[in-house]
Amino acid sequence: MVTKGILNNNYRYLKDWKSKIKVMFIVFSITSFIILFLEPFKTDDSSKFIVLGYSICTLISYLLVLFFEDYLFKKQQLWLVKNEITVFLSLFILSAISVYWYDVTIIKKQSFYWNHLLAFTLKITIPFGVLLIPLIAFLRYHFGKIYELLNQYxxxxxxxxxxxxxxxxxxxxxxxxxxxxxxxxxxxxxxxxxxxxxxxxxxxxxxxxxxxxxxxxxxxxxxxxxxxxxxxxxxxxxxxxxxxxxxxxxxxxxxxxxxxxxx
Structure with missing residues (x-):
């Protein structure tokens, strides 16, 4: 739309929590499969249950983002392209921090250093994001729908x-x-x-x-x-x-x- 710019265009929103949870567990299942069977992390002799913690970190990050987006939608009663972008940026940042924290403190039992986060993000989080974000975006778009304010136009x-x-x-x-x-x-x-x-x-x-x-x-x-x-x-x-x-x-x-x- 030329009228308000691309970022202010209405976008499909996943409103009901049943669909939100469905998408979340699809992502959790795929993330768990990648982590457990493709083994991208160096986890030494850690048990499968402990290794699954990486997926749980992503799951919790996404859950927090869902509460945030629910609050945002209730406040403005419509969903825009810029809101969807904010959701994905928030998910990426929270996942990057939580997964890095889990990797260094739980798996490797080392100290958490913020200056090492960027290197970890470039090596691990971004490749994962390239795989998962398009999938999440597709599922959210597929199950979502456009909401418009009464008399908005x-x-x-x-x-x-x-x-x-x-x-x-x-x-x-x-x-x-x-x-x-x-x-x-x-x-x-x-x-x-x-x-x-x-x-x-x-x-x-x-x-x-x-x-x-x-x-x-x-x-x-x-x-x-x-x-x-x-x-x-x-x-x-x-x-x-x-x-x-x-x-x-x-x-x-x-x-x-x-x-x-x-x-």
């Missing part, structure tokens, strides 16, 4: 008169066209059919109310999420919009800006 386009306004989901607007002292708003109505509404307002005033829309022409504001493609060259270009047959003109001065933003 509702905007009100106001005209010069109090009675002259349009309250609408911004995702349903195709474009806004200047027409003398009015604007023509093309949008999807409740029957999901294209409709036009005339509001006494200038294009500049409309742009202040919808700053995430893109200028394609001195007379047009376009919803970036409705853009299907840019046709033609800089000298003569048009925009193809999703679910709309009309072509929107693109002037030379806005061509490069439009092309770069929709990428």
């Amino acid at each position: 509702i905007v009100t386009l106001k005209g010069s008169n109090k009675s002259d306004f349009l309250e609408i989901d911004q995702r349903d607007i195709f474009y806004i066209k200047s027409s003398n002292n009015y604007i023509e708003v093309k949008y999807l109505n409740s029957e999901r059919e294209p409709q036009m509404k005339l509001i006494r307002c200038t294009l500049a005033e409309a742009y202040k109310q919808l700053p995430f829309f893109l200028k394609s022409h001195r007379s047009y504001l376009v919803n970036p999420n409705k853009i299907k493609s840019v046709e033609g060259t800089q000298k003569k270009a048009t925009l193809q919009l999703k679910n709309l047959q009309e072509e929107i003109p693109v002037s030379k001065s806005y061509y490069n800006s439009i092309k770069s933003k929709i990428k």
Whole structure:
């Protein structure tokens, strides 16, 4: 989405604890298999049960992250890309510290040194992360779903008169066209059919109310999420919009800006 940036896009969230625990134990099982049978750690004569402690450290780290994400979701009532990234960074950091602590204090019975953590992370934690993080990300995405705030996308386009306004989901607007002292708003109505509404307002005033829309022409504001493609060259270009047959003109001065933003 161009409107808020990739990090602020809604992302699929794993809300129910039954699914959270299911994913956690899948990861725990795979981690345990790798540790017990591929033996990446030098554990000398330690028993299998003691060696399993590495997996338990990862399990506990993930459990702590689950409580953290649950608190975060309840606080904001939606889940964004940046929240998901924060979860994985937190999991990686907690796992790196806990596994290193377990390795040096329990297995090797040595002292814990922070300055050795980086070398351990590069050698052990990152290779494990390369294997496990894509799996966790896939499972979380597969079982999760998108949550949106009530009226999160509702905007009100106001005209010069109090009675002259349009309250609408911004995702349903195709474009806004200047027409003398009015604007023509093309949008999807409740029957999901294209409709036009005339509001006494200038294009500049409309742009202040919808700053995430893109200028394609001195007379047009376009919803970036409705853009299907840019046709033609800089000298003569048009925009193809999703679910709309009309072509929107693109002037030379806005061509490069439009092309770069929709990428």
